[in-house]
Amino acid sequence: MGKKGKERVLRGRAGRMKGGRGSGRAGKGAVRLWGRHAVEAALKNPARQHRKLWATHEAIEALDGELPHDFPIEYADNPDLDRLVSRDAPHQGIVLDCEPLETVFLEDVLHGDPSRPLVVLDQVTDPHNVGAILRSAAAFDACAILTQDRHSPPEGGALAKAASGALETVPWVRAVNLARALDQVADAGYWRLGLAGEAEATLGEALPAGPVAIVLGAEGPGMRHNIAEHCDALARLPISETMESLNVSNAAAVSLYAIAAR
The missing domain is CATH 3.30.1330 (60s Ribosomal Protein L30; Chain: A;)
Known part of the structure; x- marks a missing residue:
């Protein structure tokens, strides 16, 4: 300072x-x-x-x-x-x-490092959830988070407070078209793995050895159909049948840990 x-x-x-x-x-x-x-x-x-x-x-x-x-x-x-x-x-x-942070472009964060996942959020709009995901992304050394510009919260106090400083350290890419951005992610060598409760394979079974982009949808509706079609595979977290799902920020943290522990 x-x-x-x-x-x-x-x-x-x-x-x-x-x-x-x-x-x-x-x-x-x-x-x-x-x-x-x-x-x-x-x-x-x-x-x-x-x-x-x-x-x-x-x-x-x-x-x-x-x-x-x-x-x-x-x-x-x-x-x-x-x-x-x-x-x-x-x-x-x-x-x-x-002032708001400068724009971050997708090509600036895709380095293909297998130890650094990319976190993709499809219409996750709650600032507390996005802030918590940024915090987990920082903790597990994700290369960036990627959201669609029109369906994600702006920078702000609630989000930054939940991020606990990670807003300043984790690059945040905002794409106009998330599906096209996922094509660019694939071209850079990332395996696009979407989390979906109905998937047959568990996250541990579906994780590859190389670079991973983990894709999470909003709570309730989940990933949109078009975004799921732009994933290379879908996987689920092996949670108890007594619980239908996890909060999206918790699911992100568990997924990032699983990637780090491969």
């Missing part, structure tokens, strides 16, 4: 807000993040451009690293910070407005 000199204290808006509540949204074109791990990771990310930080003194002192002396900080109490985020958001005393 740079070297720390005398911190610049900019008082005003957050401290003056009386009554009412903010929308939890950043200004035009910006992304609003909150929570220690999400904000700390964004501050450490050299690819992230920052606009302004609101925080308590205690939250600044707890950061791992030091801010530049001219970093735009506005100190505020927790009730003022509550008004900057959505209701009951666990901001932990720190809120950051920053």
Whole structure:
């Protein structure tokens, strides 16, 4: 985060807000993040451009690293910070407005490393699930996640909080057409393995030795038919018959562990 000199204290808006509540949204074109791990990771990310930080003194002192002396900080109490985020958001005393991350292209992340899977999400729209999947992707060294642009959540505070810093470290590719993107994934040498409860083979039986793209659909409807047709094989998790399915973020974590443990 740079070297720390005398911190610049900019008082005003957050401290003056009386009554009412903010929308939890950043200004035009910006992304609003909150929570220690999400904000700390964004501050450490050299690819992230920052606009302004609101925080308590205690939250600044707890950061791992030091801010530049001219970093735009506005100190505020927790009730003022509550008004900057959505209701009951666990901001932990720190809120950051920053620019969205730069676009990531699929060809930039497909290296064919068999130890680094690609995670493909078909219409998984819940930001908490996508954030949790990003966290698992970081834990198991996935090369990226791939989603369809129109059917995935935007960058935002809830997603970044669930990702616990992984939003800043795991490349996120947004494709206009997911089926065409899966063709590109196959051309790069990845075996496209879709998770489906009705599949005959288990995940362990279906895993190849080479590069894998694990494809997961939304909870409830699962993968769309067209996306399943763009998979090389389908597999299921060998869960108990007493449970119909797993949450998609849990299924992603189990799948990524299985790939890592091959």
